[in-house]
Structure formats: C-alpha cells, structure tokens
Amino acid sequence: MTLAPLKNPDVRLEDRPLSEYTTFRLGAGCRGIIHCQTPAQLETTVQCLVKEKKKFILIGGGSNLVVSDEPLDCYVVRYCTNNPLITVNGTDVTVSGSTLLDDLALFAARNGLGGVEYATGIPGTVGGAVVGNAGAWGKQVGDVLTSAGLISPSGVKKTAGTKELGFAYRDSILKKTGDIVVSAVLSLRKGDAKALLEEREKILAERKAKHPDLRREPCAGSFFRNIDPTSQAGKRQAAGWFLEQAGGKTLEVGGAVIYPKHANIIVKANNCRSQDVYDLSLRMARIVKEKFNLDLVREVRFVGKFRGMPAGVREIIW
Ligand SMILES: Cc1cc2nc3c(=O)[nH]c(=O)nc-3n(C[C@H](O)[C@H](O)[C@H](O)COP(=O)(O)OP(=O)(O)OC[C@H]3O[C@@H](n4cnc5c(N)ncnc54)[C@H](O)[C@@H]3O)c2cc1C
Numbered sequence: 001m002t003l004a005p006l007k008n009p010d011v012r013l014e015d016r017p018l019s020e021y022t023t024f025r026l027g028a029g030c031r032g033i034i035h036c037q038t039p040a041q042l043e044t045t046v047q048c049l050v051k052e053k054k055k056f057i058l059i060g061g062g063s064n065l066v067v068s069d070e071p072l073d074c075y076v077v078r079y080c081t082n083n084p085l086i087t088v089n090g091t092d093v094t095v096s097g098s099t100l101l102d103d104l105a106l107f108a109a110r111n112g113l114g115g116v117e118y119a120t121g122i123p124g125t126v127g128g129a130v131v132g133n134a135g136a137w138g139k140q141v142g143d144v145l146t147s148a149g150l151i152s153p154s155g156v157k158k159t160a161g162t163k164e165l166g167f168a169y170r171d172s173i174l175k176k177t178g179d180i181v182v183s184a185v186l187s188l189r190k191g192d193a194k195a196l197l198e199e200r201e202k203i204l205a206e207r208k209a210k211h212p213d214l215r216r217e218p219c220a221g222s223f224f225r226n227i228d229p230t231s232q233a234g235k236r237q238a239a240g241w242f243l244e245q246a247g248g249k250t251l252e253v254g255g256a257v258i259y260p261k262h263a264n265i266i267v268k269a270n271n272c273r274s275q276d277v278y279d280l281s282l283r284m285a286r287i288v289k290e291k292f293n294l295d296l297v298r299e300v301r302f303v304g305k306f307r308g309m310p311a312g313v314r315e316i317i318w
Helices: 039-051 101-110 126-131 193-210 239-245 274-292
Strands: 012-014 032-036 056-059 065-067 075-079 086-089 092-096 145-151 157-161 180-187 219-222 256-258 265-268 301-303
Touching: 032 039, 039 075, 039 145, 039 180, 065 274, 086 101, 092 101, 101 126, 101 193, 126 180, 239 274, 256 274, 265 274
Parallel strands: 032 075, 056 075, 065 301
Antiparallel strands: 012 032, 086 092, 092 180, 145 157, 145 180, 219 265, 256 265
C-alpha cells in the first residue's frame, strides 16, 4: 500500500481494521488509514489525496461512528492527537481540530478559563465536536466558537465564522458541506482554576455513573437525538425515555444489546457485528414510531455498506 506523493514523513499510512480506531470497536479495513495529528500534516494529506484523485473520508476519535463489516473502498484520514495543540491569547483559545475535546476542557480548567466545562469527558476530537455541535446539559461547542479554519474535500482552505457554520442542536452546516475542521477559535471567559477543576471532577463522576465504560462496553454514545421541541413532546425530551416506554430496553440483535442503564445506547456484546447494530437501530426507531408516532433521528453515523439500506444508498454514507 503506497501513496507516493505523500511527502510529509510524519504522516503515517497503515493497513489496520477501523475497529481499532472507533469506540464501538467495530469496522473492517479500508484502502489505508492515514494518521494526521497537526494542521500541516492534514493539509499535505488532503492536497495529496485530491491531486491523486483518491477517494477518502475523514474521522476524528471515531466516537460517533458505526463502520461496516465490509471493507471501505476508500482511504480514511484520521485527524486525532494525544498531544493537545492549543494556544491562548487572553481568553481566546485556538485549538487544532485533532485535539481531544476533553484535553481542551482540562486545559481550560487548569488555566482558569470557563465556558467549556460541559465538554468534560465527552470522547472524540474538537473537529468532531464542531461538526456535530457536541455538548451536554443544554450547552454546546457552537456557543463559544467564534471561527473555524476549514479545508474543503477538494483542498481549498477557508475560514468560517459562527453564523456561516449554521449551528443547531447536534448539527452544523459542515455535515452537508463535508468541509474539514482544521482548527477552531473559542472565546472563553475568566474563571477560577480551582473551582473549574472541582466542577470537572463532579462532571467526570456523574458521567462515569451514567455512561458505559468504553473499555468493557464499547459504544458510540446516545444513538438517537433527543426529540425536537416542535414535536408532540412539547419541549425537547430524551429519546431514551420514549425508547424505554416503548419497551426498548429488552431489544437485542445478535451481539448488539441495549445498555441496561440507558435505552438510547447500543453496546457491543460478544460476537457483535456492525450489521447487528444497524438492525437493532432500525428496531428501536420502529417501536418508537409505532407507540408514539415519532420519527427518531439518528445521532450516530453509519459508514459503509449495510444490508437492508434503502435502495440507492450503496456507497460510503453517514
Ligand atoms: C461514551 C460516549 C459518550 C458520549 N457523550 C456525548 C455527549 O455527552 N455529548 C455529545 O454531544 N456527544 C457525545 N458522544 C458522541 C461523540 O463523542 C461526539 O459526537 C464527538 O463529538 C464525536 O467526535 P469524534 O472526533 O469522535 O468524531 P468521529 O466519530 O470520528 O466522526 C463523527 C463525524 O464527524 C466528522 N469529523 C470528525 N472530525 C472532523 C473534522 N476535524 N472535520 C470535519 N469533520 C470531522 C466525521 O467525518 C464524522 O462524520 C458520546 C460518545 C460516547 C462513546
């Protein structure tokens, strides 16, 4: 496996299953995984792939994905690093899209900067968080982001402000454009480091009590978005509540089971295949439709080919 013009010697190309790079621990191989940690590595890589006309998709921490059991017919660029790339100017913070979101939250707390406490313990990268407007407890990344450095899938660099990014609940325009988040600028506020670090510990403890332990219970977090306020629910309500009321906690398909503490989380048990997760998610959506006439909207993204997908969807999908 080669990609000759990939000049940057720090960019690693490897042939491994994607299960090694997703929190669900699911997914076959692809044409090659290209590991990029810095903006410069990412830009070289995207430009090389575009020039060589190679098909690719981009992932971050792989914490919101179900990758198919069938290999992907494309390259996968993994933009993720364990070495936070963060610079501060007063209360403005510039961070690479590859930095882990929780590393950003820890950095901010240690440096007495408030505004991203809710991001504590959310898996994945800053880039993934910007695209999906990740958040918790009614707060999300889009609230504090002032601009993002982007690169389009065809290699064009640009900068976008908050308005252009079209943030909505767990959504941004980037899901449609496919632009890659190279870096982000966040406007934070002065706070007390000690208090912020105490708050962090509380949030971590709360998340530990509620969420699966990824080492033993691989998953991709909440499967469906909470219900929009415009729906019959009146105000935004937890999709997990509807699922539980509809009997969702007892559902399972093959090795895909529901997390006992949360009806909206699918967990990988023994011999689980990605197809099991796909089939189980359809059943979950069906029981809520039947009981409440509500259409659940998926938060987790599927990648690759799955049996039973609507006709015409046979390529890489989200
Ligand atoms: C245990 C657990 C708990 C979770 N809790 C929460 C929570 O409280 N709140 C919440 O919002 N989410 C939560 N999630 C979901 C997940 O962590 C977030 O959606 C996260 O922001 C995804 O980031 P990622 O880097 O892992 O993205 P990936 O899963 O790698 O990718 C997801 C999508 O983002 C795109 N993407 C990734 N990086 C970039 C980039 N740099 N530029 C452009 N596109 C990119 C990918 O192409 C893909 O379409 C949880 C997940 C788990 C497993």
